[in-house]
Amino acid sequence: MYKMLQTTKLALKALLGSPLRTALTMLGMVIGVAAVIVLTSLGNGVQERVTGQIGNLGTDTVQINPGSEANDGPFGSAVTSTLTVGDARRVAALPSVAAVSPSVSVVARAGGGSLSLSGVDPAYARIRTVDLAAGRFLARPGELVLTADAARDLLTAAPSASIGKAVDIKGAPYAVVGVTKAAEGGFGPPIPSTSYISTADALALADVSTVGQILVRARDSESVDAAVSEIRTALTASHGGTTDFYVETQAELLSTFTLISDLLTYLLAGIAAISLLVGGIGIMNIMLVSVTERTREIGVRKALGATSWDVLSQFFLEAVLLALIGGLAGIGLGAGVAALLPRISSNLPTDITSTAVGLAFGVSALIGVVFGVLPAVRSARLQPVEALRRE
Known part of the structure; x- marks a missing residue:
């Protein structure tokens, strides 16, 4: 020693x-x-x-995406969507499903620039958390929920002062009914980066008949597996036996x-x-x-x-x-x-x-x-x- x-x-x-x-x-x-x-x-x-x-999105949420799960997956190459609003309605009628919203992304001319928009149904607020600084979420076509940045850029107004004003998007007026809270930065999907309009308005603006994604909330966490099985069966049948879509749960997304x-x-x-x-x-x-x-x-x-x-x-x-x-x-x-x-x-x-x-x-x-x-x-x-x- x-x-x-x-x-x-x-x-x-x-x-x-x-x-x-x-x-x-x-x-x-x-x-x-x-x-x-x-x-x-x-x-x-x-x-x-x-x-x-991702966990905040809930363990009872499911995403339906276009393409083959085996070949494309969530990080695969772009595919042509075959999902429609009709598919969303079929899914909404399933016993294990509580809420459904199609989702359509579009960039349209607004004011002196462009505006990134997500076309969704009112049920979207029951599937994803939408933090509003002022106003309410969408209830019908012709309404618009802006991000805080978009409200500042287009209306030069605070969130509360933006409610009730109109924004011209591609030549048509949209009534502002809500403004989301300012994004705090970070990573992941929950941070609001787009403004919201109805699915019907987004399809018209994009001049398409298919949606990019269908978002689903099961009745509860225990119903997720049943909902996934019902969705696959229903959509495979409605698509003529072709599995040109894949269903992804939040647990699978988190694992990936x-x-x-x-x-x-x-x-x-x-x-x-x-x-x-x-x-x-x-x-x-x-x-x-x-x-x-x-x-x-x-x-x-x-x-x-x-x-x-x-x-x-x-x-x-x-x-x-x-x-x-x-x-x-x-x-x-x-x-x-x-x-x-x-x-x-x-x-x-x-x-x-x-x-x-x-x-x-x-x-x-x-x-x-x-x-x-x-x-x-x-x-x-x-x-x-x-x-x-x-x-």
């Missing part, structure tokens, strides 16, 4: 004897660990926020997003970990140089009775200390940057986990062990006579 304390004291004395070299040697570890902490915390933060937003988010987080952490490897190589190179520079010191210590194990322990401990101190500094830097990012932008949520911190510290120690072996072994192999003669 005493010998270990003496070895640790000698290792610390050697590191503190060249503070600039020590700091520069640790820099690679500091940057590498900080990068791992920041990127993993950012990935976790985004995943947590989007998971929460979580998988992709995890893969991206691991990928980013892997890229950042490359800098840890570079930091480890830097420690090894500097320690090898240090062995060469301290040849006389090694010779004197061995001539005075130090064993090869004593010398090996000192240089090995120096490498491990460099890695550990650099790792701790990197954890502090990474945690500080991760805490600062949400203050810079609400679109950069972070979540530092104890797992990420522990893993970063463990990897730092492992790098010190792995890359400290060669310099330590080389120092231990020096013979006293040869070491003194070389000087």
Whole structure:
């Protein structure tokens, strides 16, 4: 125990004897660990926020999308929609379904610019949460619910002052009956980014007869599987036996997003970990140089009775200390940057986990062990006579 304390004291004395070299040697570890902490915390933060937003949509909601689930899926290429308002009415009549709304996206000329619109039915407010700053949601064709930004741009008015005013969209007046709350930024679908008009108005503006999506709310969470089965049976029959649509539950959407988010987080952490490897190589190179520079010191210590194990322990401990101190500094830097990012932008949520911190510290120690072996072994192999003669 005493010998270990003496070895640790000698290792610390050697590191503190060249503070600039020590700091520069640790820099690679500091940057590498900080990068791992920041990127993993950012990935976790985004995943947590989007998971929460998807969860807020409810576990009893279902989406019907055009295309084949096997070939296209939610991230596949664009397909021609075969879904119609009639399909939505068939779905609404099913026993396990509580509310249905078609959805049609269209961009139309409004005022002096363009306006992004979602055509939906009044039942949409029972399926998705629509946070209104003023007014109410759609009740009939000819009505319009604007986003706060659109109300400001088109009417130069506050939300409450916009109610009752008319907006000219593609030559036809629409009465503003509601204004949604301003988006707070972030990720995920719940943040309102489009204004709302009725499905009939959107179909007329887009000059199409099909809808882009049908949104469904089951009677309760326990009825979701039954609703999905009923929807598939009903729509397959109405489409002449062709399954040119796929039904997706919120649980499936959440599972898909979580998988992709995890893969991206691991990928980013892997890229950042490359800098840890570079930091480890830097420690090894500097320690090898240090062995060469301290040849006389090694010779004197061995001539005075130090064993090869004593010398090996000192240089090995120096490498491990460099890695550990650099790792701790990197954890502090990474945690500080991760805490600062949400203050810079609400679109950069972070979540530092104890797992990420522990893993970063463990990897730092492992790098010190792995890359400290060669310099330590080389120092231990020096013979006293040869070491003194070389000087």
